[in-house]
Amino acid sequence: MIVKVEFMYDKDTEYISCPAKVGRNIRQLQRDFDKWLYNRENNHPYWVAAAEDEEGNKIYGVCFNAEAFVFWLNNVRFNKGKKVAKLIETPNKLVKKEN
Structure with missing residues (x-):
């Protein structure tokens, strides 16, 4: 499945491929x-x-993009050794979800 990721503060659109x-x-x-x-x-x-x-x-904030979400999916949420998500440049299928 292809998920379209857009950030409110960033005009770039990124795509994640995942099951x-x-x-x-x-x-x-x-x-x-x-x-x-x-x-x-x-x-x-x-x-x-x-x-x-x-x-x-020090007062801390966070700085991240879709790569951080992919990192979390692969290494924190689904950490069984199999990568469940990856960033892709241009989807070759229709986007099924928007995040």
């Missing part, structure tokens, strides 16, 4: 990904220091 069982649940998976992504207890490469508070403590 139908993943694509059918893409909205719930996106919500689970968001929870994981913004949880400061999760050590992932998408954290960026955005500023410092008055005491000099």
Whole structure:
């Protein structure tokens, strides 16, 4: 299944190829990904220091694109060793879902 991924702050469109069982649940998976992504207890490469508070403590934000979602699908959510999703440049099939 091909899933079209668009970000509100970015005009680029990216596409993910995944099995139908993943694509059918893409909205719930996106919500689970968001929870994981913004949880400061999760050590992932998408954290960026955005500023410092008055005491000099760093304030973090996240910087990511569809590659982060594919990483999470393959290494966190479905971590059985088989890759369930991959980014593709141009779909050769019709897009079934939009995320």
